Amino acid sequence: MDQVTLRRREDGAIELRVNGVFVMDDVETSSERLLARHVLDGGARRVLVGGLGLGFTTRELLADADVEHVVVAELHHEIVDRMRDGTIPGADLLGDPRLEVVVDDVRAVVAAQPVHSLDAIVLDVDNGPDFLVHDKNAAVYGPGFVATCAERLRPDGQLCVWSMADSEQLRRVMAEHLLDVDAVAVPVVLQGRREHYWILTGRRG
Ligand SMILES: C[S@@+](CC[C@H](N)C(=O)[O-])C[C@H]1O[C@@H](n2cnc3c(N)ncnc32)[C@H](O)[C@@H]1O
Numbered sequence: 001m002d003q004v005t006l007r008r009r010e011d012g013a014i015e016l017r018v019n020g021v022f023v024m025d026d027v028e029t030s031s032e033r034l035l036a037r038h039v040l041d042g043g044a045r046r047v048l049v050g051g052l053g054l055g056f057t058t059r060e061l062l063a064d065a066d067v068e069h070v071v072v073a074e075l076h077h078e079i080v081d082r083m084r085d086g087t088i089p090g091a092d093l094l095g096d097p098r099l100e101v102v103v104d105d106v107r108a109v110v111a112a113q114p115v116h117s118l119d120a121i122v123l124d125v126d127n128g129p130d131f132l133v134h135d136k137n138a139a140v141y142g143p144g145f146v147a148t149c150a151e152r153l154r155p156d157g158q159l160c161v162w163s164m165a166d167s168e169q170l171r172r173v174m175a176e177h178l179l180d181v182d183a184v185a186v187p188v189v190l191q192g193r194r195e196h197y198w199i200l201t202g203r204r205g
Pocket residue numbers: 023024032033050051052053054055056057058073074075076079104105106107124125126134137
């Protein structure tokens with residue numbers, strides 16, 4: 001069983017670890033919020049998010065009054081529980097009637113959606129195909145699941161995937177099912193260093 005740890009560091013930041021491996025903190029969250037902005041700018045109203053985490057992607061989506069429904073798939077109930085009790089800021093999000101949180105693997109939650117029902121699917125469950133925290137998440141970046149995502153999107157619907165690095169392999173897999181596949185570099189400053197995170201995007205034809 002995975003061990004989920006949330007702690008407040010000496011610098012005041014909240015840090016999430018799973019099995020001792022750093023997942024994220026609340027210091028540099030521009031790429032998490034940009035994931036949401038990308039699909040909002042494309043007009044998304046019904047969105048599925050893989051990974052609640054510290055809630056930044058979900059908060060950005062729900063801040064848009066035009067958004068009608070957000071389904072969040074979160075593997076670890078502890079994260080939802082800690083948001084509910086206020087350890088992670090976001091109890092207000094959980095009270096939003098447009099939000100549905102499902103504690104399960106994102107692959108099962110996407111598969112359970114009706115075909116052509118979603119304007120966008122936003123995946124931020126791991127660090128990308130080449131830096132996995134959970135070995136099982138390799139399948140999230142594989143052809144079977146990308147095909148399942150594409151089927152759940154309405155025509156012109158978008159799939160956006162957060163990744164620590166660009167991945168030619170993932171872009172190739174996405175291009176088998178989606179149009180206009182692209183990798184967007186998001187500049188970030190991490191402990192004083194200028195780096196990039198990446199958002200891989202594609203649109204259903
Ligand atoms: C990097 S965090 C997500 C960050 C989020 N975008 C935010 O704005 O805070 C990744 C989250 O995905 C969850 N997760 C990992 N694997 C998953 C899976 N297969 N299905 C659903 N959630 C998963 C983790 O427990 C964690 O909460």
